[in-house]
Amino acid sequence: MVVVVAIVGILASVAWSFYESETLRKNRYEAIASLTTAAQELERVHSDFGSYASSAIPSNSKRGNYAISVTNPNTCGGVQGCYLVTATTQGAQQADKKCTTFTLDNLGLKKSYDDSNTATTSCWSQ
Numbered sequence: 001m002v003v004v005v006a007i008v009g010i011l012a013s014v015a016w017s018f019y020e021s022e023t024l025r026k027n028r029y030e031a032i033a034s035l036t037t038a039a040q041e042l043e044r045v046h047s048d049f050g051s052y053a054s055s056a057i058p059s060n061s062k063r064g065n066y067a068i069s070v071t072n073p074n075t076c077g078g079v080q081g082c083y084l085v086t087a088t089t090q091g092a093q094q095a096d097k098k099c100t101t102f103t104l105d106n107l108g109l110k111k112s113y114d115d116s117n118t119a120t121t122s123c124w125s126q
Contacts, residue, residue, distance in 0.1 A: 030063055070083055098122075
């Protein structure tokens with residue numbers, strides 16, 4: 001009986017670990033959706049008013065797993081008409097060490113970084 005309980009315990013811990021990693025991975029779609037929505041809103045505002053205004057962009061993703069920010073609306077390093085939208089993990093999603101930051105710019109360039117700020121290639125292609 002003790003052996004059976006031990007085996008069940010081991011299987012449960014493996015299953016729980018897999019569940020947690022899959023939840024973190026699936027939550028990354030929240031960052032991607034938030035950045036895409038923010039970029040669409042910025043482009044709509046630019047189309048209507050001729051400049052990017054970030055005031056309409058929420059500061060958190062829909063379920064709160066990511067903080068959303070817009071860097072340098074209108075001027076990026078002296079270049080007119082650009083923006084960089086960033087999603088950074090917060091709350092429980094901070095346990096995701098593989099994809100902690102996502103970015104999307106006005107040219108559609110998508111980047112992501114791990115917890116050591118090293119560029120990653122797999123985060124946007126979930």
